[in-house]
Amino acid sequence: MQQILVSGMRSTGKLHLGHYLGVIDNWVKLQNEYDSYFFVADWHALTTKYDKTEDLKQNIVDVVADWLACGLDPEKSTIYLQSLIPEIAEFHLYLSMITPQNWVERDPTLKDMAKILRTKDEANNQISYGLMGYPVLMTADIMMFNADYVPVGIDQVAHVELTRDIVRRFNNIYKTDFFKEPQPKLNNCSLICGLDGNKMGKSFNNDIKISDTAEVTAKKVMSAITDRSRLRKDDLGHPDDCEVAFKYWNIFGTEEEVTNIRTECEKGLRGCAQCKRELGAKINEKFAEIREKRAYYETHVDEVKDIIATGSAKARKVAHANLEKIREIIKMY
Structure with missing residues (x-):
C-alpha cells in the first residue's frame, strides 16, 4: 500500500x-x-x-x-x-x-x-x-x-x-x-522573486502567471529589475547584483547559457534589454506546452x-x- x-x-x-x-x-x-x-x-x-x-x-x-x-x-x-x-x-x-x-x-x-x-x-x-x-x-x-x-x-x-x-x-x-x-x-x-525583486505575489502586481500569453510574459519580463549600476549597454555588468533577470536565468537557463550570459555581461557585451528579451523567450519556451493545455481547459x-x-x-x-x-x-x- x-x-x-x-x-x-x-x-x-x-x-x-x-x-x-x-x-x-x-x-x-x-x-x-x-x-x-x-x-x-x-x-x-x-x-x-x-x-x-x-x-x-x-x-x-x-x-x-x-x-x-x-x-x-x-x-x-x-x-x-x-x-x-x-x-x-x-x-x-x-x-x-x-x-x-x-x-x-x-x-x-x-x-x-x-x-x-x-x-x-x-x-x-x-x-x-x-x-x-x-x-x-x-x-x-x-x-x-x-x-x-x-x-x-x-x-x-x-x-x-x-x-x-x-x-x-x-x-x-x-x-x-x-x-x-x-x-x-x-x-x-x-x-x-517578483519582477521588482520582492516576493512574487498576485497582490503585489509583480508576477508572471502560468496562464499569461507569450506576449504578456515578454512584456512583463522587460520590466524586471536588473543591475541598477549599469547605465549604458557597454558598461561592465555585475550579474550577482542583477536583482531579477540573472536570477531568472539561473532558474530557467542551461548551465552553458548562464555561463555565457555572465561572461558577456561582465565584459559589457550584453545589454540588459537584449538579456531580458532572450529571457522572455526562454520562459515562453519553458511554459509553451503548459499554456497550450491551460488554453484547452479555459474552453472546457x-x-x-x-x-x-x-x-x-x-x-x-x-x-x-x-x-x-x-x-x-x-x-x-
Whole structure:
C-alpha cells in the first residue's frame, strides 16, 4: 500500500510561476510515488477574504485548471475541494476542543497571515475567530486522511510540527494509535522573486502567471529589475547584483547559457534589454506546452468541474470512513 501524502493551496485564482516552481512541479513528481491528495483550500481563503467572495467559484476553477495544465493527473492523484468535504469541518471542531490556545498563537503561519491582515488599508482589521483557528483547520486537513507526508518548504515545517503535536495529544487523550505522525517532505525547489525583486505575489502586481500569453510574459519580463549600476549597454555588468533577470536565468537557463550570459555581461557585451528579451523567450519556451493545455481547459470548464466533483466524492468517501472511526474513538453518540 502506498503511503499517503496531503497538500493544498488557497483558492486565490490564476497561479503564477512561484506557485509552479515552489509547489506544483514538486506535486507532479510526488503523485507518481504516493497516494496523493491535493485540495483547493477555499475555507482557508475565507479566513482573510470572507468579504470578497464574488470571484471565489471562478478562482477555484482557475486553480485546478492551472494544476491540470502543469501535469497533475486525476488518474494518479485525488484532486478535491475542501468545502465539499464537510467531515473536515466536524473533525476540525473535535481538534479545536483539545488544542491549547498557546499552541495556536505560536504558529508562524498564523503570525504571517495576521501581519498581512494588519497591513491592509483598513485600520481596524482584527483577527477573526476563523483565522485564529487556521492552524487547527490545516491540521484537520492533514489528519483527515491520516497522512504520512506533507510536502512543505523549510518555512512551513513549524506547522507540520504543530500537527504532530496535535496528533500525539489526540492519541494520548483517547488512548489510541489511530493517527500517524506526518513527516514534512521538504521541497528542493527553485525560489523565484517578483519582477521588482520582492516576493512574487498576485497582490503585489509583480508576477508572471502560468496562464499569461507569450506576449504578456515578454512584456512583463522587460520590466524586471536588473543591475541598477549599469547605465549604458557597454558598461561592465555585475550579474550577482542583477536583482531579477540573472536570477531568472539561473532558474530557467542551461548551465552553458548562464555561463555565457555572465561572461558577456561582465565584459559589457550584453545589454540588459537584449538579456531580458532572450529571457522572455526562454520562459515562453519553458511554459509553451503548459499554456497550450491551460488554453484547452479555459474552453472546457465543465471538464475541470467534473474532475473537482469526482475527486471530491472520492476524498469524501475516505474522510467519511475515517470520521466514523474518529467518532468511535472519541465515544461520540
